[in-house]
Amino acid sequence: MTDAASAPLNAWDRVKLARHPERPHTLAYLSELSPRFVELHGDRSFGDDLALIGGIADFDGIAVMVLGHQKGGNTKENIARNFGMARPEGYRKAERLMRHAEKFRMPVVSLIDTPGAEPGIGSEERGQGTAIAESLLTMADLAVPTVALVIGEGGSGGALAIGVSDRILMMENAIYAVASPEACAAILWKDAGKAPEAAETMRITAADLLGLGLIDEIVPEPVSADEAPREAIAAAGAAIGRHLRELLQEFPLDDPAAMRRLKDERYQRFRRIGAWREDAAVLAGIANGVLP
């Protein structure tokens, strides 16, 4: 399975690697990459979500706010961490910490690793959709540089909620998708068993998404992260550090004009995304006053 050089991995192989139980999660990254990490808890309104953690870290000499989904390493941990599926209080905590970061001019580093936001009765009662939307809104308008790295599963809106970033990176064996391949297969193929086919069609691998211009860089995993976690984490740290330094150089934190430029560029980055065309005949009709 690790002999990636001889047989290229297909999308479904990547899905399995992205979900591999031995794959390092957010806290493993933090303990390798930051000599100092102070975790901050709670959304100040309902609770603390262990599936989405955050805190201030010394990252390669830069004080940053780190946000990350946290999966468990075993079943017991996974139950405590809700398998990395955040609830509204998780997104509200993330949103609170983003504002904290903005207040003290700390860049935000997001480590994305979730099957998706939790589908549940309590989550709906507490406004899962609204919580994600508010996190998106705050992040889109944040006056500090932001870097996101998908370290495992980038599962839909629950992933994007902390991923409206100036730079978006992916580990080589990470995936990022609008829905899980299983859900997509169940809906569009009417057969969840067609998930491998759906995974291929959905273009969810790092290489696919770089090709579509949706991410900036792939962090290579010559040996997949489940087998060589320290190497993968070191490569991730180097990539994040490089992007942070570039951003800080281009957009000095103490320069309000630079922060406006940063927000503008972030807006344009997301503004451009999409595939559409304008029907020439209709445009001509409008120009000539002939309505379709």
Add this chain to the structure above:
Amino acid sequence: MPAMREFLSRRGKFRPKGREDETGAPQIPDDLWTKCPSCGDIIYTKELERSGQVCPKCDHHFRLRARERIELLTDEDSFYEWDIALRGQDPLRFVDGGGSYAKKLEQTREKSGEDEALITGSATIAGHRCALAVADFGFLGASMGSVFGEKLVRAIERAADARVPIITMNASGGARMHEGLLSLMQMAKTVAALARLGDAGVPHVAVLTDPCYGGVTASYATVADIVMAEPGALIGFAGPRVIEQITKQKLPEGFQTAEFLLAHGMIDMIVPRAELRERLADILALYQLAETVSHGSIVGTREVGAGRD
């Protein structure tokens, strides 16, 4: 002024509304009578039309197509449609069990009579100018893909430039899966445009209608300055069947209805369809008043207790 050119890109008359069972639009056994799916009553179709497709017996709000909503809401002949030339593409060359997305788009356009799942434009409501973005559930379940997002963002940008409030009428099954991550990113794109609208101090009023789920609920629709819903509308992030399957719990009574959301503090109000136009007009008038006062002009000299005129 480019903004004016946009205003003039008018589509013209409303097209006839194709009614389809799968959209939840009224099923018409014959021309005269319609069966209410909620109370089972047989309603005189003319009466249903007069009531804006609301059951007179049980108040069930039938789903409406986007153009029906526009017709009910806006002043006659005031609606100017924007971006009618925008067309979807098949960026992933997506082929599922039912064929290619490109073909599906083509078929859906023919069947639904619409080019995409969102209709945008400018209109007046009781004389108050506003931008409108209305989702059409009859077009692939009003799923949000690239064209949906682009149309909405252009509408938001025009609203911000013209300092005119935007009203979004929302229904959606979620993200357009056929466009993969491009669809997911429309959540970020639309919300980012709203952030700038907010910076400009221009209001966004969202009306949530049945059904409203997934990426739309988790993005632009729920971060409006005022969020309202139609009675009985189902609104949520995850669908009820998914939640039931995963949690193996029985869902509480009235789960994810507009009334449930109101009770949990997630929306500002529930507005029956018959009152929507008047309520929106009030809101637009109040925002207009706030804008006027904020520019230092206080015109009212009404005596205390005089009430509204």
